[in-house]
Amino acid sequence: MKNDFLNKVKGAILLSKEEAKTISGGYDHGHASTYSCFFVCCPSSVPQNYGVINVNGCQNDRRYKYYAPQFASNYCVSC
Amino acid sequence: MIIQSFWSKPFLKNSNHPNARFKAGWLDEKYFYYSIALSCLKFKEHYSEITLYTDQHGKKVLGDILNLPYTEIHTTLDDLDNYNSNLWALPKLHTYSLQKQPFIHVDTDVFIWEKFPESKVNSPIFCQNIEDNYPIYQETLDAILKIFDFVPTEIVNSLYQNKKVLAFNAGVIGGNDLKFYKNLYSKALEMIHKNEHLFPKIDVGMFNMIFEQLLGHALASKNGIGISPLLENVDPNFAKLTNFHLAGFQTNYVHAIGYAKKSLHACEQIEALLMYEYPEVYKDITQKGLENSLWEKRFEISERRKEYLFTVYDYFRTHDINTLYNTKFKLNPTVKISEKDEISFLEFNSPQINEIEILELQDWENLVFYFEEAISTNELCKQLLEDEDIKQTYTESQLQEKVFSFILDKCILQEILIPEIFNDTNYTKLILSQNLTNSVS
Numbered sequence: 001m002k003n004d005f006l007n008k009v010k011g012a013i014l015l016s017k018e019e020a021k022t023i024s025g026g027y028d029h030g031h032a033s034t035y036s037c038f039f040v041c042c043p044s045s046v047p048q049n050y051g052v053i054n055v056n057g058c059q060n061d062r063r064y065k066y067y068a069p070q071f072a073s074n075y076c077v078s079c
Numbered sequence: 080m081i082i083q084s085f086w087s088k089p090f091l092k093n094s095n096h097p098n099a100r101f102k103a104g105w106l107d108e109k110y111f112y113y114s115i116a117l118s119c120l121k122f123k124e125h126y127s128e129i130t131l132y133t134d135q136h137g138k139k140v141l142g143d144i145l146n147l148p149y150t151e152i153h154t155t156l157d158d159l160d161n162y163n164s165n166l167w168a169l170p171k172l173h174t175y176s177l178q179k180q181p182f183i184h185v186d187t188d189v190f191i192w193e194k195f196p197e198s199k200v201n202s203p204i205f206c207q208n209i210e211d212n213y214p215i216y217q218e219t220l221d222a223i224l225k226i227f228d229f230v231p232t233e234i235v236n237s238l239y240q241n242k243k244v245l246a247f248n249a250g251v252i253g254g255n256d257l258k259f260y261k262n263l264y265s266k267a268l269e270m271i272h273k274n275e276h277l278f279p280k281i282d283v284g285m286f287n288m289i290f291e292q293l294l295g296h297a298l299a300s301k302n303g304i305g306i307s308p309l310l311e312n313v314d315p316n317f318a319k320l321t322n323f324h325l326a327g328f329q330t331n332y333v334h335a336i337g338y339a340k341k342s343l344h345a346c347e348q349i350e351a352l353l354m355y356e357y358p359e360v361y362k363d364i365t366q367k368g369l370e371n372s373l374w375e376k377r378f379e380i381s382e383r384r385k386e387y388l389f390t391v392y393d394y395f396r397t398h399d400i401n402t403l404y405n406t407k408f409k410l411n412p413t414v415k416i417s418e419k420d421e422i423s424f425l426e427f428n429s430p431q432i433n434e435i436e437i438l439e440l441q442d443w444e445n446l447v448f449y450f451e452e453a454i455s456t457n458e459l460c461k462q463l464l465e466d467e468d469i470k471q472t473y474t475e476s477q478l479q480e481k482v483f484s485f486i487l488d489k490c491i492l493q494e495i496l497i498p499e500i501f502n503d504t505n506y507t508k509l510i511l512s513q514n515l516t517n518s519v520s
Contacts, residue, residue: 020443
């Protein structure tokens with residue numbers, strides 16, 4: 001039974017997600033969440049081999065997006 | 080020298096806009112007053128002198144009525160009365176520019192449990208953290224670059240040179256380059272005056288971050304002035320700044336930044352910490368605040384909740400970390416777990432509002448299943464580290480820190496996990512009798 005829980009937790013742990021927190025900060029929750037199509041530019045350290053990822057609300061954004069777990073959105077783009 | 084500022088104009092102007100500062104951005108007025116009181120007291124404890132820059136209204140309320148223990152109160156912000164009330168960062172810049180000796184300006188939602196490192200403070204510019212390409216700037220910056228009549232060249236230089244948006248967070252800010260702060264105020268005023276007619280076309284609330292934090296960073300870069308951040312690697316959600324559940328023992332710096340001010344959990348902790356650390360001041364402020372109708376009586380902390388919080392605060396602050404890692408925690412006996420369509424739900428009684436809340440267990444939250452039997456941080460980490468993937472991702476101490484933070488969040492903020500420090504029978508009886516009373520009434 002505990003293996004099931006472990007598997008559910010493992011994804012979060014391995015992706016280096018923050019431990020679940022009841023309080024979080026940020027400048028403006030609503031504002032940030034409605035602007036889901038902005039991604040930061042990838043620093044050179046991010047391996048650019050993850051390909052294109054379709055993200056909801058970003059159909060018109062044709063830039064390549066790369067998986068970069070150090071960013072809040074988990075993705076960055078080549079600029 | 081520690082300084083704070085409070086401009087009453089945005090505080091008093093009714094607005095639902097998330098980037099305005101009605102009630103200073105807090106869930107309720109009373110939390111602004113408890114926050115500024117706790118912040119002032121914590122800094123006074125470590126630095127002995129603290130000066131407030133405000134206006135006549137601020138002096139009357141914070142000084143004359145609530146008698147907050149500032150060393151001095153200046154009413155210099157009356158000079159800004161003709162400015163748009165959404166320009167809530169302008170009084171901060173105005174205050175920095177008035178300084179005649181090295182200073183540290185701290186927002187009234189920042190709390191410390193130790194002094195800042197001297198090596199950081201004694202620098203030309205000292206700030207909370209560097210904001211490296213935070214998404215929140217993008218929309219307003221785009222609008223400003225498209226429509227403003229005047230944008231300081233420092234901003235354009237920085238964007239082109241760095242190919243990303245760099246800013247500093249001014250939750251705490253200061254240093255010894257007083258000329259820089261005079262220059263920053265002057266540049267910000269120029270940017271405001273030359274574009275004021277375009278304010279209806281932009282989010283003025285967000286513009287504050289541009290003319291204070293982004294312009295500040297760009298101006299420092301252009302002039303080759305070193306910036307010394309208090310904290311490194313802060314994510315845009317500022318999760319590591321809002322660790323109220325670790326305040327005073329594992330975390331010595333907390334900032335109720337942004338929408339943390341709307342969180343009842345954060346607000347409750349500020350009130351509880353003021354009540355716990357400065358009981359006489361809390362009592363005095365509460366009495367004066369209510370007598371003078373500064374806020375209405377609501378969101379009260381119950382006696383049972385107070386007893387629980389003070390017991391856990393006492394325990395966590397008087398035991399070393401090894402003892403805390405070996406302290407066992409168990410699921411609150413009143414919690415119910417259910418499952419639907421392979422998703423687990425946890426039903427618990429919210430200690431803040433005394434109503435049943437349902438939490439969908441996602442990711443880390445599935446750890447609560449391990450607490451059906453009492454288990455400590457060390458025991459849980461040992462089990463998790465038996466998994467090869469986890470072992471390769473974290474060292475033992477990294478995992479301990481995260482798991483402990485998770486446990487205390489669920490212990491202090493939600494009473495889902497209960498430490499085995501109570502006389503279990505009595506605590507259970509207390510919880511159950513309280514719940515029964517609530518459901519009957």
